[in-house]
Amino acid sequence: MKVVFFLGLALLSCGAEGACRGLVDNGATVFDVTKYGAVADGEQECAQAFIQAFNAACKSNGAAKVVIPPGTYMSGEVFFQGPCTAPAPITVEVQGTVLAQTDLSEYVNGQWFAIQNIDGLVLEGGGTFNGRGNESWRYNDCGGQVACDSLLPPSLVFNKVNNSLLQGINIVNSKGFHMKICESYNFTAQGLNITAPWDSPNTDGIHISRSDLVTISNTTIRTGDDCISIGEGSTNSCVSIGSLGQRPDEEDVRGILVANCTLSDTTNGVRIKSWHESPNLQASNIVFENIVMDNVRNPIFIDQNYGSKNKPGSSNVKISDIHFKNIRGTTSSNVAVSLNCSDTVPCEGIELVDIDFKYIGKTTAQDVTLTAACENAKATFSGTHNVSPCVV
Template sequence: MTLPWIEIKVVFLLGIALLSYRVEGARRGLVGADATVFDVTTYGAKPDGKTNNAMMFIRAWNAACQSTGPAKLVIPPGNFMAGEVFFHGPCKCSDPITVEVLGTVLGHTDLSEYTSGLWIGFNKIDGLVVTGTGTFNGQGEASWKFNDRTHKTLLPISLKFQFVQNALVEKINLVNSKGFHMTVTSCNNFKLEGLDITAPGNSPNTDGIHISRSDLVNVTNSVIGTGDDCISMGEGNSNIRVSGITCGPGHGISVGSLGHPLDKDVKGIRVTNCTLKGTTNGARIKTLEKSNQMKASNIIFEDITMTDVKNPIIIDQHYNSKNKQGSSKVKISDIHFRNIRGSSISDVAVSLDCSNANPCEGVELVDIDLTYSGTCSCSLSAACSNAKAIFTGKQSPVACA
C-alpha cells in the first residue's frame, strides 16, 4: 500500500467524520422542543386525498423558512395530494429547518402539473432535516406507460435535492415514483439513513437514489427495491459512502453511467456491507462507449453478499451500445472488489469489459466467492477485456487473464 493511498483514505475518513458531526448537530438542533411548528393544515392543506395541496405546502414552507428561530414544517397524518412543490432557500434562521412527514403525500397523477421534471424540490438550503415515518407515494403506476428514455422524456423525480448542504434525510418511505425516487445533486455534507424505497421490478427508470456532483454523501441502513438502480452514483462525485443497503429488485448498485458531455471526474466511492437479491447487476461501473474524456478512480466495493444476481461484478465501458465497436474515453483506475460472495444466475459472474483505447488500470479482486445458481449446465467463469487486474485470495470463478 503506497503512501498516496493512505493519504486518500485518511482524507476520506476525516470527511465522513465531519459529515456525521455536522449532521448529528443538525439533528439535535432541529427536533428540539423549542422549534416553532408550521402545520400545513394551518395553511389550508386538506388530508382528503383529492385537494391539490401544492400551494398550501409552499406557503407553510415559506413561513417556516422566514422564521428567525428554529422551525419545523409538519405534514400530519392523513392523505395529502399535491402537484409540483418547490421548497426554496436560503432561509433566515441560522438553525437547520425540519420537515416532519407523518402522513402520506400523494403525487398528482396529471403529468401536466409537472413543468420542471420534479415533484418535490429542495433547493439552496443550508441545514435541513427531512424525517418522520410518513410516505411519499408518487403514484407512478399511472404514468409509467408514458416513459420514453429514447426521446429523453423522463418522468418527474419524486424528491430532488439541489445545492443543499448539512442535511439529513431519515426514516421516510418512498413508493412508486414516476421517475427517479430521489436525486441528490450539487450537495455537500448530506446523510441519508433508514429509508424504505419501493417500486415494482418492471417500473421504468425508477432509480432509488441518484447522486451527482456532490461531496461527502453517506447513505446507510436502507431497503431499496425498484425497477432500476437501487443506488446510482453519477458524474462529479467525491467522498461517497454507501453501507448497510438491502437492494432488490433492481439493477444493483452502480457507478455511472459516465461519459456524457460536460461530465466531471469521479473519485472516492466506497460501497460496503450491502446485500443484493435477485438484481440484474451487482457491483457495477458503467461508461458510455461514445464518451467525453474524464476519469473515475478510487472506487471500492467491499463485503457484499449477492443472491441470484445476474451480473455480480461488472465493469461495462460499452454501456448502451449495440455494436461495441467504439472506445470509451473514460479512464477507470484504482478499482477494488473485495470479499464479494454469494450466487450468480449467469455463467459469467465477473465481467471486466474495458475500453481498448483506455484500458482499466489498478483493478483489484480479492476473495471473490461466487457460485452458479442458474438453470443451464454451465460452469462459472470470468471474462476480461482490456483490464489490467490483480487477483488475490480465493477466486471463484477462476480469475481471467
C-alpha cells in the same frame, strides 16, 4: 431490485466548521400545513399550502419545524427554496401520506418535490411520498433507450442541500427517479424504504451527481431500475456507477465506497458503466467491499461499451484503482466477473480479493466452472476465490 445498506452512522451531521446539527428538540415553532389550507382528504390540491408553510418557517427568526400531520394529502409540483433565515437545522416532519397529482401537465419544471439552496435540513417523520407512477408509466416513451430526454418527473430532488439528514421516509411508485441528490455536500440518508414494481420504467432509487460526502445507510430499495446510481462529479460517496461520459461537461468520479450491502434478485450487482465515444474523464479510487449477493445475474461488471449497440467508437473514461473485496453469494451466470474495458484507455489497477460465488443457474452446478471475462483490463486476483482468473 433490492439493496440493503448496514453502514453505521451517528444521528448527527457536522458541517465544514464543525458545527453539529442533531435531532434534539430545541423548542422549534411548528408550522402545520393544515393551518395554511392543506386538507387531508387525498383530493384537494395542497401544493401551495406546503410551499407557504415552508416559506413561513424558512423566514422565521427562531428554530422552525414544518409538519405534515397524519392523513392523506394530494399535491402537484412543490418547491422548498432557501436560503433560510431560521437557524439550522430547519425540520420538515412528514407524518402522513402525500400523493402526487396524476396530471403530468402539473409538473412544469419536471419534478415533484424540489428542495434547494438549504444548509441544514432534517426531513423525517415516518411518512410516505407516493408518486402514483402506476398511473403515468405508460407515458414513458423512452422505449428501452439507454439515452432518453423524456423521463417522467422524479419524486424528491435535493439540489445544493448541504449538512443535511433524510431519515425514516417512505418513497414509493415514483413516476421517474425516486430521489436525486445534486450539487450537495455532507448529505446523509438513512432508514429509507424505496419501492416500485420490478417492471416500472426508469424508477432508479437514488441518483447522486456532483456531490461530496453522501452517505446512505440502513436503507431498503426495490425498484424497476438501478437501486443507487452514482453519476458524474461525485466524490467521497457511500450501486451502479454511471452512466459516465454521456455529456461533454461531466466531471471525474473518485473516492467511492460501497460496503456492507446485500443485493437480491438483481440483473447486475456492482457495476461501473461508461458510454462509448465519451469525453475524457476518470473514474478512480472506488471500493466495493463486504457485499453479499443472492441470485444476481452479473455480480461484478465493468461495461465501457454502454449505449454502443454495435456502433463504432470507444469510451474515453479512464477507469483505475478499482477494488472488489470480499464479495460472495449466488449467481445465475457462469461468468461471475466481467471486465469489458475500453480499447482506447484500458482499465488499470483492478483488484479482486476473496471472490466467492456459488452457481445456481439452469445447468447442473457441478458441471459449471465460474469464470472471469476480461477485455482491455489489467486485473489481479488474490485471497480465497473460486472464480477462474482471466488471462490478460
